[in-house]
Amino acid sequence: MIKRTMQVLAVLLVLTLAMGTTILAVEQGVTDDSITVGSVGVTSGPAAFIGIPYYEGIEAYFKSVNAAEGIRGRKIELIQRDDEFDPAQARDHIEALIYDEEVFAIVGQLGTPGVISSAGLVQEAGIPSVYFGSGAAELTELGENFFPVQPNYVYEGMIMAKYAVEHFEAESIAVLYQNDEVGIDGIEGIEKGLSEMGREELMSDDAAISYAPTRTDFTAQIQQVMVEDPDLLFIFGLSQTASLIIRTMEDFGLDIPMLTTYSNADVSFLDTIEPAETAPNVIENLHIMAWLEVDEEGMEPMEEAMAEFYPDSTINSYTMAGWVAGETFVAGLRAVEGELTWENYLVAMDTLHFTEGMAPEISYQPGVREGVTHMAVLRVVEVNGSYEFEQVTEFQEF
Amino acid sequence: MMFQDKLINSHPYIKYIIVTAVFFLVLLIDLQFIIFTSRTINLLIRVVYFGIMALGFNMLLGYAGQISLGHAAYMGLGAYLTAYFSNHMGWNFMIILLLSGLIPMALGIILGLVALRMERLYLAIATLGLGVTGQMIFQEWRAFTRGFSGIRLERPEILGFAFNNSRHFLMLITVILLLVIILTYNFSRSRTGRALSAMRDSEYASQSLGISLFKYKLLAFAASSFYVGIAGSLYAYAERYVHPSTWGVELSLDMLAMVVIGGLASIGGSLVGAGFLVLVPRLTAATPVLADITNMNYILTGLAMILVIKYMPYGIYTTIDLKLIQPYLMGRSGENFRYQDLKKESDS
Known part of the structure; x- marks a missing residue:
C-alpha cells in the first residue's frame, strides 16, 4: 500500500514537472498607457x-x-x-x-x-x-x-587611495573596514590603488583592521589604530558602525583626519553621530567621498x-x-x-x-558596467552651530 | 471495523501520505492556474524546511527530554556545507543533502560526548556556548563562509531538471518532508524511540530497565543534528543565500518555541509550530494596526508561548488532537486509536 502510494506521488511529481510553467512575456508590465x-x-x-x-x-x-x-x-x-x-x-x-x-x-x-x-x-x-x-x-x-x-566600492577604494596621496599627503594610513561586501571591496580597492601608484608602503598589514558589521564596541579597534599612529584613517563602514567609530575616537582623543565612503555622505548620517554632544573635537576632521556633482x-x-x-x-x-x-x-x-x-x-x-x-x-558599453567614476572629497564644517559639508577637492577619476 | 479504520491501523502514517497527496494536488492545480502568489509559495517553503528543523529539535526535546540552545549552529553548518559543495564541487543534490545532514551529525556526536555529561541548566548553557561559537566561526571563517558577504547559490538540479521555479521546489521539499515524517514516525516507535521516551519520563526507572542514558542521549543528539543539518541544506537551496546573521541564538530559541507551541513529541505539533512561527510575523505585518508596532511578531510569539504553556501544556496540535480529533474518531468507530497503538506496541 505504502509502496503504491509512493509510486502515485512520484508519478504526480514527474507529471507536474513535465507540464512546465508559465513562460514570461518580455513585454510584461507595459500597457498602452x-x-x-x-x-x-x-x-x-x-x-x-x-x-x-x-x-x-x-x-x-x-x-x-x-x-x-x-x-x-x-x-x-x-x-x-x-x-x-x-x-x-x-x-x-x-x-x-x-x-x-x-x-x-x-x-x-x-x-x-x-x-x-x-x-x-x-x-x-x-x-x-x-x-x-x-x-x-x-x-x-x-x-x-x-x-x-x-x-562600486573597489573603485571608490582606489580613488580614496589617490586622495590620500595627493590631497592629504599622508605618509601612513590605517583602515577600519567592516568585513562584508562593503568593506572587503573597499580594502581591495585601497590596496589596488596604492599598488598602482607604487605607494604600498603607506599601509602596513597591521593597519588594515576589520570589524563585524554587527559590532557595537570599537575600543580595541581604536587602540590598534593609535598603535599604528597613521596620518589618515579610512573608515569603510556604513552609517551605524561609522558613527560609533567616530564617537569612540572622540573618547580616546584620536584627533586625525578621517575619510569615509560616499554611502555616509548625508547630513542624516551626521545626525546619528550627534556631533555637538558626542564628537565636538573630531567631527571637523571627518571627510566624506561624494559622487554627485550638482x-x-x-x-x-x-x-x-x-x-x-x-x-x-x-x-x-x-x-x-x-x-x-x-x-x-x-x-x-x-x-x-x-x-x-x-x-x-x-x-x-x-x-x-x-x-x-x-x-x-x-x-554603458556592452560588457562594461562600471557606474560613475568621478568623485570628490567633502569635509564637515560647522555653520552657525550646525554641521554641513563643504567640497574640498575637484571631481576626479582615478 | 470500517475500511478507513483498518487502513489507519495497518499503516499508522497513512494520514501523512494522504495529507501530502492532497497538498500535492493543490500545488498541481496552482501550477497551472496560479492560485497562490510567489510570496505565499515562499512562505510554504519556509514552513516545510522549518518543519523538518522542528521535527529534529522535537526528537531531542520532545522524545528524549534533552535541551539544546545551540542547534542553530548545526543548521548553519548544513546550509554552508550545501553552499560550498554546490558552488565548488558541483555535486549531486541528494549527495549534498545527505552530507549536509551527516557532517553536522558527526559533529553533534563529538560535541555531544562532552556536552551530554551535563544535565538540565548546565546542558543548556553548554549548548548555548556551542551555538554562539558556531555563529562566530561562520562570521570569521571567510574562506568557507564568505563572512558577512554571504554566499549565493543556485536551486538544485535532478537529472537535468533545475528546480528554479519555487512551485517545483516546494513539491520537491514536500516529498522530502514526507520521507522525514515517515522516518520520524518509525524511529519514535522503534526500540530506540521507546527507550528515549522512557528516559524522558524517568531516568531512574529507565536505568533500572538497563537503558544506557548516555548512549540514548547521544543518539537523540545525533539524530536531531542530522535532521537540523538537512533543514539547513534545504534552507540554503530555498533562499539561495546564506548569511551568518541567520544562525544566532534567536533561531535556537525559535526551535524551542516551535515545539513547545506546536506540541512536544508530536509530528503534527512540529509542523504546526513551524507554521505558527513562519506565518504569525507575516500576518502581523499584514494587519494594519499591529504592523505599526515594532517587533509585534516577537511579542505575539512570546505571548503565545505563555498562553500555550498555561492552557495547552501539550501544545496546540496535541491538544486539538486529544480534545477534538480523537473523540471524533472514537465516537465513529468506538475505539481509541492511541490506546490501540500502545496495546500493539506492548504486544509486540
Whole structure:
C-alpha cells in the first residue's frame, strides 16, 4: 500500500514537472498607457532614514515625468516593497515583483544584502535592473541586464587611495573596514590603488583592521589604530558602525583626519553621530567621498518636483540618489527604438550615454558596467552651530 | 471495523501520505492556474524546511527530554556545507543533502560526548556556548563562509531538471518532508524511540530497565543534528543565500518555541509550530494596526508561548488532537486509536 502510494506521488511529481510553467512575456508590465516598475528597499526600522527620502526621490521624478505626459503617452507606476533590510524578505519581494506583479523592470533596489541575495533571481529572469542603492563590485559582473550607477566600492577604494596621496599627503594610513561586501571591496580597492601608484608602503598589514558589521564596541579597534599612529584613517563602514567609530575616537582623543565612503555622505548620517554632544573635537576632521556633482541649477528640477509632490519632506543626498535612479531608468526608456520590450530596452541601455541628469555622466558599453567614476572629497564644517559639508577637492577619476 | 479504520491501523502514517497527496494536488492545480502568489509559495517553503528543523529539535526535546540552545549552529553548518559543495564541487543534490545532514551529525556526536555529561541548566548553557561559537566561526571563517558577504547559490538540479521555479521546489521539499515524517514516525516507535521516551519520563526507572542514558542521549543528539543539518541544506537551496546573521541564538530559541507551541513529541505539533512561527510575523505585518508596532511578531510569539504553556501544556496540535480529533474518531468507530497503538506496541 505504502509502496503504491509512493509510486502515485512520484508519478504526480514527474507529471507536474513535465507540464512546465508559465513562460514570461518580455513585454510584461507595459500597457498602452502605463509602464509598471518595481523596487525593494528598507522603509521601516533603523535604516528607514535612508529608504524614505530615497523613494521620495524616485517617485518625485516619475511623477514629474508623468505630469509631462509620460513616456510616449505611458505613465510610469512604481510598486515599492519594504524588506526591512532583511535579505530573505528582499528575495521574496523581488520574486513577487517579477512573477506576480509582472513589472517591466526593477528600478533602484536598495541595500547591499538584499541586492546580493536576490541577484540570482534577476539574473535568471533576465529582467532589466537599473540603479542599485549599493556599491558592491559584484554588481558590475552579474550580466547584461544589470545597470549599476553608484560607484562600486573597489573603485571608490582606489580613488580614496589617490586622495590620500595627493590631497592629504599622508605618509601612513590605517583602515577600519567592516568585513562584508562593503568593506572587503573597499580594502581591495585601497590596496589596488596604492599598488598602482607604487605607494604600498603607506599601509602596513597591521593597519588594515576589520570589524563585524554587527559590532557595537570599537575600543580595541581604536587602540590598534593609535598603535599604528597613521596620518589618515579610512573608515569603510556604513552609517551605524561609522558613527560609533567616530564617537569612540572622540573618547580616546584620536584627533586625525578621517575619510569615509560616499554611502555616509548625508547630513542624516551626521545626525546619528550627534556631533555637538558626542564628537565636538573630531567631527571637523571627518571627510566624506561624494559622487554627485550638482550645482544650484542642476538641483532645480528636483527641488521643484519635491516641493510639488512632497512639500513636507527634506531633500538630502538619499533623495538625490533616488532622483538619479529615476532619471537613469527613464533615459533608457527614451532611448528605446521600436516596441518597448526587454530586448529593446537592454539594447538601448547597453550604449547609453546620458549627461543631462544630476550625475555627471552615466554610460554603458556592452560588457562594461562600471557606474560613475568621478568623485570628490567633502569635509564637515560647522555653520552657525550646525554641521554641513563643504567640497574640498575637484571631481576626479582615478 | 470500517475500511478507513483498518487502513489507519495497518499503516499508522497513512494520514501523512494522504495529507501530502492532497497538498500535492493543490500545488498541481496552482501550477497551472496560479492560485497562490510567489510570496505565499515562499512562505510554504519556509514552513516545510522549518518543519523538518522542528521535527529534529522535537526528537531531542520532545522524545528524549534533552535541551539544546545551540542547534542553530548545526543548521548553519548544513546550509554552508550545501553552499560550498554546490558552488565548488558541483555535486549531486541528494549527495549534498545527505552530507549536509551527516557532517553536522558527526559533529553533534563529538560535541555531544562532552556536552551530554551535563544535565538540565548546565546542558543548556553548554549548548548555548556551542551555538554562539558556531555563529562566530561562520562570521570569521571567510574562506568557507564568505563572512558577512554571504554566499549565493543556485536551486538544485535532478537529472537535468533545475528546480528554479519555487512551485517545483516546494513539491520537491514536500516529498522530502514526507520521507522525514515517515522516518520520524518509525524511529519514535522503534526500540530506540521507546527507550528515549522512557528516559524522558524517568531516568531512574529507565536505568533500572538497563537503558544506557548516555548512549540514548547521544543518539537523540545525533539524530536531531542530522535532521537540523538537512533543514539547513534545504534552507540554503530555498533562499539561495546564506548569511551568518541567520544562525544566532534567536533561531535556537525559535526551535524551542516551535515545539513547545506546536506540541512536544508530536509530528503534527512540529509542523504546526513551524507554521505558527513562519506565518504569525507575516500576518502581523499584514494587519494594519499591529504592523505599526515594532517587533509585534516577537511579542505575539512570546505571548503565545505563555498562553500555550498555561492552557495547552501539550501544545496546540496535541491538544486539538486529544480534545477534538480523537473523540471524533472514537465516537465513529468506538475505539481509541492511541490506546490501540500502545496495546500493539506492548504486544509486540
